[in-house]
Amino acid sequence: MDIRGVAALARVSIATVSRTINHVPTVDPALAARVWKVVHELNYLPNTQARALVSGRSRLIGLIVSEITNPFFPELIQEFEQAAVARGYEILIGSTNYESKTMEICARRMLERKVDGVAVMTFGVEDFFLDRFAAENIPYVFIDPAPSRPLNSVLAVDYLAGISEGVQHLAVLGHRNIAFISGPLSRRSSLSRKEAFLACLHSIGLKPNPDWLIEGDHTLDGGRDAMQKILALPHLPTAIMCSNDMTAIGVQHALFEADLRIPDDFSLIGFDDIHLAEYTIPPLTTIRMSCRDLATRAMENLLSRRNPGVGSTPSTASTTQPAGGLDSLNPRQDQPSATIATRLIVRRTTGLPHRALDDLRPDASKQNTTSLPPRAQRQRRSARP
């Protein structure tokens, strides 16, 4: 059943049907009522493809993430989807899995489906596609520092604030030897976090030990492996900061396997504050970055810059959803940046450095500052039957 069928049954022209379902205000209420009646009786649903073809706008927003399997992204996607649906849009998800080939395919799909905007929540898209997006007048927004280009827009995350809170929290507890497990350093957002960490360290007069700067990959496995590398070091830090929560959970696991305890043996701080962080054992101290903020800001940024020349936007996309509303308020922005706040959430993976405990027990034999008691001397917590 198509628009013609509706028009025939409602005894109006197809143009009137089109205007009605698009909520163009100048339709005679009587006719509109007839049209709606037929629409509902027939359960008529407009063909999105046809609409998109003729109007040039797909009401589709592309969302490129690195890895859907990292719980941070589903949380982001959920917020994004809500933000999109609330405004009458849908999202097209692409996950790059950190491969630039896959990224290319994603970008191509976005272009082929004529998305009205793209939010890139992962490492750099190649210039080729940026040019292409620009050429087709498709706004795109990056999280994090990105190449400065026209039509480009970035959402700056205030990494420094949260990480600084984290480092200071550790310093106050007495930690001087802090390791950092980064994400893949090829990604700008990973780099930013690492640099923020280094800057904080510097600002409180600590210098980084290169051995304690490990490159991870933002996965559970990566976190575990990185921690194992650290444990193999001759001198151990007393606290570990991680570039994301998944890494931290991997670290927890490595320590569990090594029979070491958190926070007694090591303090640990994550980043992202995924929902799971509250549920790790012990619950993870971490730095929160608001997905909702990110998603909302990204959406608004994109919509506010939407193709200003072509396609006036009189109306709503769906036969049911009311119009989104205020999307044409903001003027076009070319290098605007919203700032996304971060802040420390203290839970139970941070405590005094293990050295501090020794200091409290004067009878204990003096131990090397940066090494743990030999594993053999420590009891296993749960011997299996």
Added chain:
Amino acid sequence: MDIRGVAALARVSIATVSRTINHVPTVDPALAARVWKVVHELNYLPNTQARALVSGRSRLIGLIVSEITNPFFPELIQEFEQAAVARGYEILIGSTNYESKTMEICARRMLERKVDGVAVMTFGVEDFFLDRFAAENIPYVFIDPAPSRPLNSVLAVDYLAGISEGVQHLAVLGHRNIAFISGPLSRRSSLSRKEAFLACLHSIGLKPNPDWLIEGDHTLDGGRDAMQKILALPHLPTAIMCSNDMTAIGVQHALFEADLRIPDDFSLIGFDDIHLAEYTIPPLTTIRMSCRDLATRAMENLLSRRNPGVGSTPSTASTTQPAGGLDSLNPRQDQPSATIATRLIVRRTTGLPHRALDDLRPDASKQNTTSLPPRAQRQRRSARP
């Protein structure tokens, strides 16, 4: 740049361009070469909307899940996406968040975007939409028992096998008092799991204690709350089985907060075997269900039943991707079912029942079978400094 531009530069008609990029075999290789050259020089990307409009096929597969935030689904989605992309399709994700209103919107979106098939990985869609899908000749596939209807197809998960392995594993260790935390019982897949559990219990001569059958909601919070309810009971089970891994992680957290240990105080089994299960503390014994199987089977099922009347499918969707291949092999099936296997993965949350330890220590005072020693007598594991 559109097909006409390509045609002009390649000095052929638009029909020839169309045939070329669709890999219709009857094109003169010389012309085809000219076309491809121009296509690449111009980086021409065909407009998906236009293709879909005229061909009636969108090369879009709908995937309806309940909650993207539960890590099982991202893992499923990832597999699904790969399966789809490998066959030249894309997926359109809808998450219902367990709300039937949202489900309705999802179904509507799928219809409006003219998906070529829908995989429903969550509780029942309303009949209205099933009829609609059927009417538009859109194949759909359910996971789990679903209303029997034409064009309907279900992927049967062999819950019984895995759950039975789990129950037997517990029984062998000596557990007789086993609780089960289900998912929302309004969902068929939750019901199936619970029923499988009950059947297993019965088959080894145990009868369920109604107090130990708790309805959860498949979330972390739900698992925690359910465990807290169990802990408040006068008689405690010695083992807990959960309807999914997230619930089990919630249980771990509740026990951690209550200062109880796994597996010393309670044995715990999850379901799904999400990647995270290997990383919980201690690592979670769980029942594995293969996402990849699920995704692949669902995709194949859908494609094999694809609209047989309309739209012959001569070719590939993309200018780059090679054709998927064997999708027209299987004949149309109306009530076929692939069976998805499940099996137990033993990690470290299962052990002897706490009672058994007491039996091994004859000097210990005899304790009530179903209650733990008072918390006050147990030492805290990690007193905070």
Added chain:
DNA sequence: CTGAAAGCGCTAACAA
């Protein structure tokens, strides 16, 4: 094997 032409279902001028 190729090209001309007829739409796919809808929106947006433009006229009435």
Added chain:
DNA sequence: TTGTTAGCGCTTTCAG
């Protein structure tokens, strides 16, 4: 305010 009409970019007859 409403209807008529010309496409949107592409696939697919149908002649050549």
